[in-house]
Amino acid sequence: MSLIELKNISKSFEQKKVLDRIDLSIEAGEAFLILGRSGAGKTVLLRHLIGLIHPDSGRVLIDGKDLNQLDEQELVQTRLKFGVVFQNSALFDSLTVGENVGFALIQHSALTKAEILPKVHTALEMVGLEGIEELYPYELSGGMRKRVAIARAIIYRPKIIIYDEPTTGIDPISVDKIVHLIQDLHQRLSITTLVVTHDLDVGLKIAQRVAFLLQGKIIFEGNKDDLQNPERITDPRVVQFIQGSSSGPIKEMEV
């Protein structure tokens, strides 16, 4: 049994089919990359995993449990297996960094404030930002906000961490720091890691296994080595994406 299984998932918004019969399995402990152009449906796919979006057809299984068959409380428990670093960091602007990082514990544990504080400190330390508990998100750079979002995601010691475009809009030095942080957390916490990005370089530094989403379908799935050896790739669309070429079978409008 895989930790995460998508079975024949389809999802449309109005007339547009965003996910088209997706099958995907992610094993416990692995670092997995979902690649795709902007608008390909990567975020929509992630939101299915935590039950924020329900598929039109198909099933999502986490630890063997079908999300559709869980009651509200079981769904909350299942969501707590995930730490999610959302695309825009999604920090609460009116809360301090400390309150943001401690949010899941404040909401979902019986711990007191005094018990939560050292956990917040440790989580911030793990992302290299100790001592900024009292600052507000607007006082942070984009790279720091991202790291605070990562601290918030790991505080509950989730089984799975999802990073949605973890490096978009961040300067190259901060990108490198975040990539190292993601690699480090994957190893230190033995946490199953799912990264979604259109940035091939970043994705391949983090993941061992890769799926490529195009026009609602996974058109490539394999190991990182397969993607880095052009002779192993048979689909010219995948080759075009890897080469970052504007000419090829993928046209401008196709995502």
Ligand SMILES: Nc1ncnc2c1ncn2[C@@H]1O[C@H](COP(=O)(O)OP(=O)(O)OP(=O)(O)O)[C@@H](O)[C@H]1O
């Ligand atoms: N709630 C929604 N209602 C209608 N359409 C939606 C909704 N959510 C997503 N879409 C559409 O689904 C498609 C895929 O969106 P999604 O955000 O998953 O793309 P993405 O691959 O994450 O792109 P990016 O790399 O830019 O983040 C887009 O065409 C988007 O407009």
Ligand SMILES: [Mg+2]
């Ligand atoms: Mg997205």
